[in-house]
Amino acid sequence: MNEKEQSLQQLRDIKMMMERSSRFISLSGLSGVFAGVFALIGAAVFYMYLNTQMASGYHSIAERLPMDVSIDYLTFGILDAAVILFLSIGFGIFFTTRKAKRDGLNIWDRKVGHLLINLSIPLIAGGLFCLILLSYGLFGLVAPCTLLFYGLALLNASKYTLDEIKWLGISEIGLGLIGCMNLGYGMTIWCIGFGVLHIVYGAFMYFRYEYKQQ
Amino acid sequence: MKHLIDNINKSFESRVRLGVMSSLMVNESIDFLTLKTLLEVTDGNLASHISALEAEGFLIVKKEFVGKKTKTSYTATKFGKQAFMSHLKALEDLIKSQK
Numbered sequence: 001m002n003e004k005e006q007s008l009q010q011l012r013d014i015k016m017m018m019e020r021s022s023r024f025i026s027l028s029g030l031s032g033v034f035a036g037v038f039a040l041i042g043a044a045v046f047y048m049y050l051n052t053q054m055a056s057g058y059h060s061i062a063e064r065l066p067m068d069v070s071i072d073y074l075t076f077g078i079l080d081a082a083v084i085l086f087l088s089i090g091f092g093i094f095f096t097t098r099k100a101k102r103d104g105l106n107i108w109d110r111k112v113g114h115l116l117i118n119l120s121i122p123l124i125a126g127g128l129f130c131l132i133l134l135s136y137g138l139f140g141l142v143a144p145c146t147l148l149f150y151g152l153a154l155l156n157a158s159k160y161t162l163d164e165i166k167w168l169g170i171s172e173i174g175l176g177l178i179g180c181m182n183l184g185y186g187m188t189i190w191c192i193g194f195g196v197l198h199i200v201y202g203a204f205m206y207f208r209y210e211y212k213q214q
Numbered sequence: 215m216k217h218l219i220d221n222i223n224k225s226f227e228s229r230v231r232l233g234v235m236s237s238l239m240v241n242e243s244i245d246f247l248t249l250k251t252l253l254e255v256t257d258g259n260l261a262s263h264i265s266a267l268e269a270e271g272f273l274i275v276k277k278e279f280v281g282k283k284t285k286t287s288y289t290a291t292k293f294g295k296q297a298f299m300s301h302l303k304a305l306e307d308l309i310k311s312q313k
Contacts, residue, residue, distance in 0.1 A: 004312040007305040013229060014236045014302070021237035021244065021252050104247040 024111040024161045026100035029210060032168075032202025038091075039194035042084035043187065050211035069102040072091065084194075099210065108200055115160040122153035143186035144179025147172050162209075168201045225270050226301050230255055230263040235298045238273060238290035245287040264288065272297060 050073065100107040126149020130142050151172030158166035172193050178187040226232050233253045233306050237244055249259055267273050270295030290298070 004309055007308045010226075010232060011305055011309075012300075017233045017236035017252065018240045021248075022240045025251075103251045104246055105251055106245075106248075 012173075013186075019163075021113070023159075023163075024115045026096050026103065026105055026107060027161050027205075028095035028099040029202045029204070029206030029208075031088075032198045034091040034095070034202075035088035036195045036198030036200075036202060038049040038084050038087045039198065040196075042080050043191045043195065046065060046077060046080050047187070050072075050078075092101075111160060115157055118160055119153050119157040120147055122156055125149065126153070140183035140186055141180065143190040144176045144183075146176075147179060147190065148176030150193075151176055151202065162205065164201075164205060164208075168197060171197055225267065225272070226298070228263060229253075230260060231267055234260075234264060234267060234288070235272065235290065235294065238288060239295060239298060243276065243287045245285055253255040267294070270294075270297075279281070 037163055053073070060153055097107055128144065129149065132147050133139075133141050133145060151169045151174075154165055154169030154172060156169075158169060175197070177191045179193075182189070226235065230253055234249060237249065237252060246260070249264075250257065252259065264273070264275075268275055271291060273288045273290050274288065277284050278287075279285070
């Protein structure tokens with residue numbers, strides 16, 4: 001019997017248990033999938049709205065948007081985003097509560113508090129920053145900046161929940177930076193970040209942690 | 215060599231006991247269901263390991279009513295934490311000695 005191997009394995013187990021027991025593990029992968037789907041639907045609705053508003057001589061949103069953004073587009077966009085956010089959070093809470101119930105865990109404990117505080121500080125700062133950008137008329141920067149701050153928020157919150165969310169955060173930050181350098185593609189990059197990445201991450205987590213248990 | 219192995223606490227040999235103590239080191243108190251989910255063990259298995267740890271004086275059991283159900287939660291005693299720390303130290307020494 002190799003005692004060194006055994007001791008190392010014990011130490012690894014201890015480390016894992018200490019980490020897992022101090023984190024919030026009920027976050028459901030399905031909430032990610034739904035958030036991604038809502039983001040894509042929301043973006044599609046916005047896209048169609050812009051298309052109908054610019055019926056004459058339409059080329060591409062990337063070309064038109066910076067020139068003739070009016071308050072109407074803005075209100076519609078903000079409303080659209082608010083609806084996406086509301087639905088995503090709603091379904092997120094629903095699936096997470098369901099998972100916690102299934103595991104017999106209490107959802108509102110101290111760990112959720114830590115998670116939410118660490119998630120919301122960068123998120124609220126980012127939201128306010130984006131409103132400031134809008135007020136200066138820097139519309140192109142808004143989409144990549146939402147990604148950037150969302151990524152930072154996830155990275156910050158990853159210490160209090162399943163570790164994998166860190167990689168989602170880092171991907172969002174990377175995409176946000178790419179978006180800042182390619183302003184014309186804000187909408188596409190936003191769809192990849194909030195839509196595709198959420199769906200991929202959510203599905204991955206769902207099959208990794210939840211699917212087998214059912 | 216012998217004295218190194220002596221310090222490895224027999225009470226922590228099972229993965230479940232090790233898991234219970236590790237979780238109690240970083241949380242003030244944990245209830246039964248949370249531990250069960252974390253360790254992925256059956257009720258009976260967990261209960262027997264917990265009572266063994268309780269008998270050693272490593273943790274204390276607290277029962278309270280939440281509505282009509284009882285909720286059982288556990289807290290590590292000072293003695294239990296010390297025993298766990300010296301177990302960690304012993305593991306560390308063992309690894310170092312075999313380099």
